[in-house]
Amino acid sequence: AQSVSQHNHHVILSEAASLELGCNYSYGGTVNLFWYVQYPGQHLQLLLKYFSGDPLVKGIKGFEAEFIKSKFSFNLRKPSVQWSDTAEYFCAVNSGAMIKAAGNKLTFGGGTRVLVKP
Amino acid sequence: NAGVTQTPKFQVLKTGQSMTLQCAQDMNHEYMSWYRQDPGMGLRLIHYSVGAGITDQGEVPNGYNVSRSTTEDFPLRLLSAAPSQTSVYFCASSRGTSANTQYFGPGTRLTVL
Numbered sequence: 001a002q003s004v005s006q007h008n009h010h011v012i013l014s015e016a017a018s019l020e021l022g023c024n025y026s027y028g029g030t031v032n033l034f035w036y037v038q039y040p041g042q043h044l045q046l047l048l049k050y051f052s053g054d055p056l057v058k059g060i061k062g063f064e065a066e067f068i069k070s071k072f073s074f075n076l077r078k079p080s081v082q083w084s085d086t087a088e089y090f091c092a093v094n095s096g097a098m099i100k101a102a103g104n105k106l107t108f109g110g111g112t113r114v115l116v117k118p
Numbered sequence: 119n120a121g122v123t124q125t126p127k128f129q130v131l132k133t134g135q136s137m138t139l140q141c142a143q144d145m146n147h148e149y150m151s152w153y154r155q156d157p158g159m160g161l162r163l164i165h166y167s168v169g170a171g172i173t174d175q176g177e178v179p180n181g182y183n184v185s186r187s188t189t190e191d192f193p194l195r196l197l198s199a200a201p202s203q204t205s206v207y208f209c210a211s212s213r214g215t216s217a218n219t220q221y222f223g224p225g226t227r228l229t230v231l
Contacts (some may be wrong), residue, residue: 009158032217043208044222045159051217091159104149104212104220105176108160 002027006109014117015083020110021076023091032075034092035065044090050074055085061085083118098114120144122223123210130185131199132230139194139226141209147221148214150192154178154205157206161208168214199230 007022025031032051036044048059054069065076074091091109125140143150151166155177163176167186181203183195192211196203206227210220 004160006160034219036222043224044210046219049217076191092161104215104218105151105163105166106153106161106220107177108153108162110158110160 002093002095004091004106004107004109006089006091006112009110010043010113012115012117013081014081019076019078019085019112019114020033020079021089021091023074023076023092023109025072025074025093025107027072027093027095029095031066031095032095033065034094035063035074035076036092036108037087037091038090038111044077047076047089048091055112081114081116083116086116088113095111121211122211122221124223124226127224128209128227129217130231131196132231135169135199137196137199137228139209139228141194141223142184142190143192143209143211143221144190144209145221147211148189149218149220150186150209150211151176151220152182152184152192152194152202152211153208153210155208156205160173164194168213181216184208201230204228 003026004102005024035047038044048057050057050067057065088111090111092106122143148169152164153161155161156162162178163183167173209223212218
C-alpha cells in the first residue's frame with residue numbers, strides 16, 4: 001500500500017524567509033506526485049504536480065518541487081514567502097499506471113500547517 | 119462552471135441518525151471521490167467512482183454508502199452516524215486517469231454528537 005509522510009506538522013516563518021516542506025512516499029511502482037494547498041476557509045487547490053519529464057516542477061505562486069526518485073521524495077520549496085502563503089500544504093501520490101478502472105485515487109500525507117508572520 | 123459543489127456546508131447529527139451529503143460537478147468528469155479530513159491525518163479516501171454505475175471502496179469505507187446514477191452526482195450516505203464520523207468531508211472530481219488534477223469541493227463539516 002502507498003503511504004506519504006510529511007515531516008513537519010507546523011512551520012512558522014517570517015515574510016521573505018525561504019520555505020522547504022519535506023515529503024516522502026512509499027510505493028514501488030511509477031508514481032504521480034502532487035502538492036495541494038488549503039488556504040484558511042477555502043478548499044484544496046493544486047499547487048503543482050509531477051507525472052513525467054523534468055523532475056524540477058514549477059507551480060503557481062512561485063512554488064516549485066523536486067522529484068528525487070532515489071530518495072522517494074518530492075519536497076516543496078519557495079524562495080521567499082509572503083503572508084498570503086499562510087495555509088496547510090498537502091503532499092499526495094497516486095499510481096502512475098494509466099489504468100482507467102483504477103481511477104485517480106490519491107494518498108495524502110498528514111499535512112503541514114504553515115504560518116507566515118508579517 | 120460552478121465546478122464541484124457540496125451541500126450542506128455544516129451539519130450536526132445525533133448518534134444513530136442517517137443523512138446524505140450531496141456532491142455535484144458540472145465538468146463532465148468521469149472520476150469522483152469522497153475524502154474525509156481529520157487533523158494530522160490528511161485526507162483519506164472513503165469511496166470513489168470511475169463512471170456512472172461504477173463505485174468502489176477506498177481506504178476508510180465502513181459506515182458509508184455511495185451510488186452514482188449520473189455523471190454529475192455522487193452522494194455519500196451515512197447509514198447510522200457515529201461520533202467517529204465527525205470530520206470534514208470533501209468531494210473531488212477529475213478526468214479518469216491518474217495524472218489528472220482533482221478538483222475539490224468546499225467541504226461539509228459534520229459533527230456527530
